[in-house]
Amino acid sequence: MITQIENGGVTAPKGFKAAGYTAGFKPSGLPDLAVIVSEDHSPLPAAALFTKNIVRAAPVEISEENMTKSNGKIAAIVLNSGQANAGTGAPGHQDGLETVQVAADALGCQPENIFICSTGVIGKRFDIEKMKSAIPTVLSAAKSTLEGGFDAAKAIMTTDLRMKQTAFQDTIAGKTVTVGGMCKGSGMIHPEMATMLGVISCDASVGRDVWQKMLKKAVDKSFNAITVDGDSSTNDVVCGLCSGASGLTISQNSAEADALQSLLDKTCMHLAKSIARDGEGATVLIEVQVKGAVSDEDATRIARTVTGSSLVKAAIFGHDPNWGRIAAAAGRARADFDVSKLKISLGDHLLMEHGNPVPFDAVAASSYMKEKAEASAEHYLSDHDTVLITIEVGNGPGEGVAWGCDLSYKYVEINAEYTT
Amino acid sequence: MITQIENGGVTAPKGFKAAGYTAGFKPSGLPDLAVIVSEDHSPLPAAALFTKNIVRAAPVEISEENMTKSNGKIAAIVLNSGQANAGTGAPGHQDGLETVQVAADALGCQPENIFICSTGVIGKRFDIEKMKSAIPTVLSAAKSTLEGGFDAAKAIMTTDLRMKQTAFQDTIAGKTVTVGGMCKGSGMIHPEMATMLGVISCDASVGRDVWQKMLKKAVDKSFNAITVDGDSSTNDVVCGLCSGASGLTISQNSAEADALQSLLDKTCMHLAKSIARDGEGATVLIEVQVKGAVSDEDATRIARTVTGSSLVKAAIFGHDPNWGRIAAAAGRARADFDVSKLKISLGDHLLMEHGNPVPFDAVAASSYMKEKAEASAEHYLSDHDTVLITIEVGNGPGEGVAWGCDLSYKYVEINAEYTT
Numbered sequence: 078m079i080t081q082i083e084n085g086g087v088t089a090p091k092g093f094k095a096a097g098y099t100a101g102f103k104p105s106g107l108p109d110l111a112v113i114v115s116e117d118h119s120p121l122p123a124a125a126l127f128t129k130n131i132v133r134a135a136p137v138e139i140s141e142e143n144m145t146k147s148n149g150k151i152a153a154i155v156l157n158s159g160q161a162n163a164g165t166g167a168p169g170h171q172d173g174l175e176t177v178q179v180a181a182d183a184l185g186c187q188p189e190n191i192f193i194c195s196t197g198v199i200g201k202r203f204d205i206e207k208m209k210s211a212i213p214t215v216l217s218a219a220k221s222t223l224e225g226g227f228d229a230a231k232a233i234m235t236t237d238l239r240m241k242q243t244a245f246q247d248t249i250a251g252k253t254v255t256v257g258g259m260c261k262g263s264g265m266i267h268p269e270m271a272t273m274l275g276v277i278s279c280d281a282s283v284g285r286d287v288w289q290k291m292l293k294k295a296v297d298k299s300f301n302a303i304t305v306d307g308d309s310s311t312n313d314v315v316c317g318l319c320s321g322a323s324g325l326t327i328s329q330n331s332a333e334a335d336a337l338q339s340l341l342d343k344t345c346m347h348l349a350k351s352i353a354r355d356g357e358g359a360t361v362l363i364e365v366q367v368k369g370a371v372s373d374e375d376a377t378r379i380a381r382t383v384t385g386s387s388l389v390k391a392a393i394f395g396h397d398p399n400w401g402r403i404a405a406a407a408g409r410a411r412a413d414f415d416v417s418k419l420k421i422s423l424g425d426h427l428l429m430e431h432g433n434p435v436p437f438d439a440v441a442a443s444s445y446m447k448e449k450a451e452a453s454a455e456h457y458l459s460d461h462d463t464v465l466i467t468i469e470v471g472n473g474p475g476e477g478v479a480w481g482c483d484l485s486y487k488y489v490e491i492n493a494e495y496t497t
Numbered sequence: 498m499i500t501q502i503e504n505g506g507v508t509a510p511k512g513f514k515a516a517g518y519t520a521g522f523k524p525s526g527l528p529d530l531a532v533i534v535s536e537d538h539s540p541l542p543a544a545a546l547f548t549k550n551i552v553r554a555a556p557v558e559i560s561e562e563n564m565t566k567s568n569g570k571i572a573a574i575v576l577n578s579g580q581a582n583a584g585t586g587a588p589g590h591q592d593g594l595e596t597v598q599v600a601a602d603a604l605g606c607q608p609e610n611i612f613i614c615s616t617g618v619i620g621k622r623f624d625i626e627k628m629k630s631a632i633p634t635v636l637s638a639a640k641s642t643l644e645g646g647f648d649a650a651k652a653i654m655t656t657d658l659r660m661k662q663t664a665f666q667d668t669i670a671g672k673t674v675t676v677g678g679m680c681k682g683s684g685m686i687h688p689e690m691a692t693m694l695g696v697i698s699c700d701a702s703v704g705r706d707v708w709q710k711m712l713k714k715a716v717d718k719s720f721n722a723i724t725v726d727g728d729s730s731t732n733d734v735v736c737g738l739c740s741g742a743s744g745l746t747i748s749q750n751s752a753e754a755d756a757l758q759s760l761l762d763k764t765c766m767h768l769a770k771s772i773a774r775d776g777e778g779a780t781v782l783i784e785v786q787v788k789g790a791v792s793d794e795d796a797t798r799i800a801r802t803v804t805g806s807s808l809v810k811a812a813i814f815g816h817d818p819n820w821g822r823i824a825a826a827a828g829r830a831r832a833d834f835d836v837s838k839l840k841i842s843l844g845d846h847l848l849m850e851h852g853n854p855v856p857f858d859a860v861a862a863s864s865y866m867k868e869k870a871e872a873s874a875e876h877y878l879s880d881h882d883t884v885l886i887t888i889e890v891g892n893g894p895g896e897g898v899a900w901g902c903d904l905s906y907k908y909v910e911i912n913a914e915y916t917t
Binding site: 129130131132133161163164165166198199200387388391392394395397399400401402404405407408409413414416419429431432433434484485486488489490491492493494 | 549550551552553581583584585586618619620807808811812814815817819820821822824825827828829833834836839849851852853854904905906908909910912913914
């Protein structure tokens with residue numbers, strides 16, 4: 078049975094150490110440098126997924142190159158917040174390379190075994206001198222306790238209001254296996270990963286190619302199924318490491334692989350939802366489930382289009398059960414369906430059937446959204462804080478789901494008053 | 498030489514009458530029924546473009562059918578605001594058919610010669626009894642003066658703050674030819690036409706097929722190049738009629754056809770920009786010009802993606818010269834380009850060159866946006882009210898342009914507090 082580990086994060090699985098540190102990149106003086114490192118500093122099998130934006134930050138270029146050079150063997154991930162090191166040209170690239178070198182020297186590994194990530198203001202270089210002096214300190218401070226993971230997760234926050242981490246555990250083939258993770262949001266979030274950094278740790282032993290496939294699968298149904306504002310960024314990365322410290326070795330297409338995939342999916346899904354829930358200015362998490370489409374791809378496209386609609390998002394912020402906007406968004410998703418079979422529900426409230434609106438209790442439907450937002454404010458990411466929109470588009474086998482958040486005044490405030 | 502006609506609209510070209518009327522569809526008591534009709538009630542060559550959303554309102558279905566049945570011969574366009582007659586099922590369809598019949602009876606033409614449009618709240622039927630009694634009145638009140646066009650343009654407004662009409666005139670082959678138009682916005686606006694109704698009138702004589710091609714061409718570079726919020730609606734239509742009253746007959750691929758195309762483009766472009774400028778909550782019009790792409794398609798896709806980015810829109814509202822968000826939006830447009838050739842300017846301020854930011858006067862760049870917003874508030878749609886973003890992505894021949902508006906608190910307010 079899969080259980081969630083209280084206060085668990087990247088150090089919940091065995092074989093990892095982590096730390097957070099205030100290097101001085103953020104004007105606020107908040108923690109801004111995180112590391113996650115293999116316990117004995119040896120390179121571990123790593124999988125990674127990178128932004129599809131063709132404008133890519135220096136650390137994205139460097140980390141992808143290192144993954145190729147090292148054939149996916151990573152000893153440490155170094156993440157800074159404050160400056161995104163994107164649009165910083167050759168000097169920014171040099172800063173990234175120096176970061177890699179200093180970390181490799183401190184750990185006694187090759188530079189290609191270091192993975193770097195940056196997040197924060199685009200077009201700004203971080204202070205390389207501060208980076209160089211901080212890295213040995215933060216690496217030697219890394220702890221295998223939950224506290225280490227907690228500190229790391231805090232240090233990668235930018236406009237995030239909440240720290241984002243989780244860990245899930247299961248017994249697989251008699252061994253206790255744990256998958257942990259941390260991530261940050263929270264604007265420029267759209268399918269295909271966006272201003273988000275995610276780190277996944279796992280203490281099973283998985284071959285590099287199998288691990289890459291597993292991570293890709295988990296990311297597709299989690300991080301790639303969320304949208305905040307339709308913008309995808311220059312810095313997005315998810316990187317996952319396997320320590321093997323649980324003693325369980327996974328072979329492809331085995332029952333154990335399926336069990337580990339479930340654990341990985343659960344971890345990524347929780348992290349992804351926490352990003353959507355903490356979308357800039359959001360008051361509530363929105364889940365859109367689509368059924369009956371011709372294919373899963375069509376269903377997912379409809380779910381994402383509805384989740385991404387500014388008009389639907391603003392209606393939910395206003396607690397308006399506006400089925401017309403939901404139907405209109407579904408209709409423009411470039412998925413073919415028979416409108417006469419369109420059925421839309423909001424929670425338990427049926428709003429539309431056979432393509433036509435049905436009488437419903439508008440006050441109760443509005444209260445439903447209000448209650449979810451209130452629950453959401455009180456119990457963050459509980460089971461009761463999600464506005465659920467269910468859409469049926471026919472009798473096909475296609476299903477899909479997407480998560481997002483509402484559009485509030487606060488989103489505009491955050492993004493109009495953010496300083497370049 | 499093309500000149501704009503002061504206070505010109507759909508009745509500026511010869512051969513048309515129009516009127517606006519308060520039928521009582523809008524709770525506000527504002528005008529809500531418009532007609533444009535051929536001066537002698539005879540059906541005229543008509544061209545039309547319809548929403549690509551697969552969820553389509555009853556009037557869209559009916560008008561498309563009438564265009565087919567009549568082989569593109571329309572005597573009158575009847576437009577109501579207040580209720581969109583979308584998602585209204587069979588009863589809504591019946592309302593549309595009755596509207597058509599009453600108008601045909603009043604004019605003495607066939608039902609298929611009537612074109613109907615609705616805009617307003619989705620899922621609401623209009624009061625068919627009010628419609629039936631109002632149609633003969635509004636048709637007999639139609640005038641060929643500019644006042645008739647003005648009244649019609651006012652009667653199709655919903656959340657529009659400004660009435661939208663224009664007319665341009667040129668001398669072609671010795672004849673004075675005029676193209677006029679009216680339209681409404683102002684949310685759910687995205688390429689491929691969205692919560693927008695547009696009516697174009699022209700007093701040249703153009704064969705139906707040629708006229709359809711000309712209108713399509715003009716709409717592609719005008720109404721299809723604007724975005725307010727990425728949502729496209731169930732009701733979008735542009736319909737254009739030719740009276741032939743100027744005495745000029747246009748044959749395909751002639752110099753006269755080119756001259757008329759220019760006039761038509763100019764009219765549609767002006768109307769499209771007026772929609773973008775009056776986007777819900779907008780303070781300023783944004784124009785994004787892209788050059789150097791591999792193809793016009795790529796350039797246009799980049800222009801539209803930048804124009805549609807919530808982050809770019811919020812930055813412009815906040816007068817923040819945020820080139821990073823512009824570059825990030827360009828990078829996710831699914832157009833391939835060499836980032837090392839990326840060049841971005843904001844007005845005369847060069848922000849980025851060779852893929853890297855360059856030093857610029859941030860205060861002056863911010864003032865540039867502030868001044869445009871101020872000019873925009875004072876002189877609506879003047880030549881000086883547009884925030885211009887110029888993007889070069891290489892040395893290719895591809896060029897494209899798109900228009901949009903900024904994202905303000907007011908957009909959220911309008912769309913969170915709109916009543917279903």
